Amino acid sequence: TLRDVCIKRIKRSAAGIEVQVPRLVRTPAALVRTLDYLVEKIIDADTKVDPRFLDARRRPRAPTMSEVRAYFWDRARGISNDWMAQNFQGGGRLSPGLIESYERIVRALIIFNYEMSEDEEFVIAFRTTNEEQLNNCLKTVCELYDYARRTGVPELQSPHEAEFRAYHVLMQMMDNSAKVEMAAFLRKLPGDVIASRDLQFAMDVFATVNDNNYIKYFRLVKRATYVQACLMHRHFVRVRQSALKTINYSFNPSNGSATLS
Template sequence: MAGQRQRAGQEGGRRKGQIPKQQLKDSVPRGTCQTMCPANELHDREAQNRLHRFEMIAGTERDRRPKGDPLRAVKEYSRPAAGKDATNPTDLRPPAVLRKTVSYLIDDIAGSSSLHPWTEVYDFVFDRLRSVKQDMIIQRVSGMDCVAILERTVRFLIFASYRLCGEPLQLYNPCINDTHLQECLSWLLECYANETGPHPNQEEFQALGLLYNLGSGRAAQHVIELPEQLRSTPAITLALSINRAFVERNPVRLLRLSQQLNFLQSCALHRHLVACRKDLLLIYSHGYSSRNCRFPLDRLAQLLSLDRSRTAQLCQVYGVEVNQDNQVVFSKAAFSELEQGKMQCKLYHSTVSEKQKRPHC
């Protein structure tokens, strides 16, 4: 009798549209394309003259119809369209090929010293990484392949947010980069939480996620809820301290702690430094506001993690006087708020750029 009820329940579930797990698994498309760009797409883009110069066979770039290099061409991102079958196995790259593709894009294209301008390099790599992500979603890629791809993608997008900061919008859109970075980071952290490891890079990316999203209650809560053994690792402990300094509006402590960050961590943090340095000047403009008070420019430069000339320039931006004796004259009345978007953040990247020169970074 119990067996009859169980069978009846199973049949009722199927009638309600429930799909058995094995059947659902079998229905997921499995890619068979063994090249970075499907042969059909390469042929079509070659015929339509839509090859990127990074994908052309050397010596054919000036031809009326340049030839595509099967070893360099990479599948383009394409928006889902009505009537277009995005699940054709011959157009989908399996996880191993997707990993190979990401390695090529980041090591051979983004990491090349001969390809420029970097805005074009970024545009090409960004588009092709979106295509990789699209193939992953269609095939429901998971496990170590998914983690490895997302980790490399997040690193690239964080670096791009620093390197292309201040570029014209027609060349680089920070909002679009941020959207994709947050999506990939969220997916990666979800993989860490739901999939068995080992995940040797988890400390790095948990810390990067918090540094990039300083002041976010959700990001901080996520890190606080991590297992104690992971939460107490050096990178995450440092990120939590920096986040606390940011929330408490303690720019002196934040900038001092930031000196301990490596290059990529500094790239993740850099978008918060404009507000942090402004807060420091504002606090000091109130705390040292006096006709007879003078503050050494060199000391202020040390606090701001800038050289003397950039410090004097930043003071000028916010209406803080620097006299001929290289002394800062703070005045709360003279301090002026700069309109959002007018600060040229790229001019004050010295803290990060110096770390890029260090071998261990």
């Protein structure tokens, strides 16, 4: 039934409405199961007919990617709110389930950003918002890793820390202040994370961008994991523009300042 597949929506503040009703706040275990359901039954099954999405004749249909993203993000925010309502995050309580939840949300947002990169409506209306959401969630994940390491509790150390630290590098590598920020970012990382395959790959990509080695950049795309490739894809236009400027200068050194659009 529809009741069996319902997931609590985020409840925004409004006059006379209590945002968090204690009896409706889900337990940590329930929050993990909810995210399992979102990933396995919503994102992974987005091509199947779903009773939550209706056509013009009110018949169930398969959702569009835009609808899947909107549905997922609304419910993911609700999951985040329920964690915070129980004093998780922000220096409060910490659990492996909390960290894993944010990790899975980040992966989903990265993939949505890539899958919808050619959707004109999404690019115009939601691309910037999605980037902000992704940045904020990735920042939260990194803060949780820092907090977990400060506790010294082995059970709180995520086995995926290197993977997400690498995503941070791939996200920020085109920023104007990337070199300075990256140096500070790497200084605070533990040796095992820096030596990891994921972070070494991300730093290799970062180096190709700084060296304007566009040939190696696209070769590295072939070696990337799917999620890493999604993040590298977001920089394709700028890498190609830089490549064209380099090629233009090579063949026309006297006209090296030519503008390419």
